Amino acid sequence: MDTKENLNNLEQAQLDFISTVSHELRTPLTSIRGFADTLLSSYDRLTPEQREKFLHIIKDQSNRLIHLIENLLTVSRMQSNKELIIYKSVDVVPFVDSAVQMIKNQYKTHKYVCNYGKNLPKILIDTDKFQQIMLNLIDNASKYSNENTTVYVSVNQDFKHNTLSISVKDEGIGISEADINKIFNKFSRVDSPLTRKIQGNGLGLYITKSLVEKMDGEITVTSSDKGSEFIVKFKAANPDDEAKKKIKE
Ligand code: ADP
Numbered sequence: 001m002d003t004k005e006n007l008n009n010l011e012q013a014q015l016d017f018i019s020t021v022s023h024e025l026r027t028p029l030t031s032i033r034g035f036a037d038t039l040l041s042s043y044d045r046l047t048p049e050q051r052e053k054f055l056h057i058i059k060d061q062s063n064r065l066i067h068l069i070e071n072l073l074t075v076s077r078m079q080s081n082k083e084l085i086i087y088k089s090v091d092v093v094p095f096v097d098s099a100v101q102m103i104k105n106q107y108k109t110h111k112y113v114c115n116y117g118k119n120l121p122k123i124l125i126d127t128d129k130f131q132q133i134m135l136n137l138i139d140n141a142s143k144y145s146n147e148n149t150t151v152y153v154s155v156n157q158d159f160k161h162n163t164l165s166i167s168v169k170d171e172g173i174g175i176s177e178a179d180i181n182k183i184f185n186k187f188s189r190v191d192s193p194l195t196r197k198i199q200g201n202g203l204g205l206y207i208t209k210s211l212v213e214k215m216d217g218e219i220t221v222t223s224s225d226k227g228s229e230f231i232v233k234f235k236a237a238n239p240d241d242e243a244k245k246k247i248k249e
Contacts, residue, residue, distance in 0.1 A: 099134035145172025
C-alpha cells in the first residue's frame with residue numbers, strides 16, 4: 001500500500017469515526033431536548049405518570065451519553081498507551097459476582113445462574129478493568145437475549161493449562177458466522193432487525209478484548225441460533241509474576 005493510499009484510508013477511518021460518534025451523540029441529545037421541551041411547554045397538561053416517564057427517559061438517555069463518553073475516553077487512553085494497569089493477585093469470584101448483581105438489577109425478568117468452582121487459584125489482574133470486562137459481557141448477554149431467558153456465569157479452573165476460565169453464556173439471538181469475526185472491532189455492531197432495536201455503540205467488545213489482552217488473557221466466543229458463550233481465560237498467578245508486574249502502562 002503506498003503512502004497516498006494509507007492517508008486516504010486514515011482519512012476515511014477518521015470520517016467514519018466522526019460520523020458514527022456524531023450520530024451516537026445526536027440521537028440521545030435529540031431525545032433529551034424533545035422530552036425537556038415537552039415538560040417545559042406542557043407541564044400542567046401532563047399527568048404525574050407522564051412527567052415521571054419523560055424524566056426517566058431523560059435520565060436513561062443521559063446515562064447512555066455518559067456511557068458512550070466513558071467508552072470513548074477508555075479507547076483514547078488505550079490508543080495512546082495511557083491506560084494504566086494496576087495488578088493485584090486476587091480471587092476473582094467476588095468481582096464476577098458483584099458484576100452479576102449489578103446487571104441483575106437492570107434486567108428484572110432474566111434469570112442468572114452462577115456456578116463458581118471451589119479452591120480456585122488467584123489471578124493477577126487490575127480489578128477495575130476486570131469488573132469493566134465482566135459488566136460488558138454480562139450486560140451484552142442480557143441485552144441480546146429475550147426476557148425470561150437465563151444467563152449462565154461460571155468460573156472454573158483448567159488444570160491442564162493452569163488457567164482460570166470465566167464463561168458468560170446466554171440463550172439469546174446468537175451471532176452469525178459471517179459476523180462473529182467483526183464483533184471485536186471498534187464501533188462494530190451486527191446490523192439486523194433484531195439488533196437494531198437494541199441500544200449500543202459497538203465499543204464494548206473492542207474495549208473488552210483490548211483490556212483482556214493487555215492483562216495477558218484471552219477471549220473467545222462461540223455462538224449458534226440458541227445463544228452465545230464468551231470465555232475469558234487468565235493464567236493462574238504465581239508469586240514471582242506479582243513482583244514483576246505490579247504496574248504496567
Ligand atoms: P454494543 O454497544 O453494540 O453492544 P459491543 O461491542 O458490546 O457493542 O458488541 C458488538 C456487537 O456484537 C453488538 O452490537 C451485537 O451485535 C453483538 N453481540 C455482542 N454480544 C452479543 C451476545 N451476547 N449475543 C448476540 N450478539 C452479541
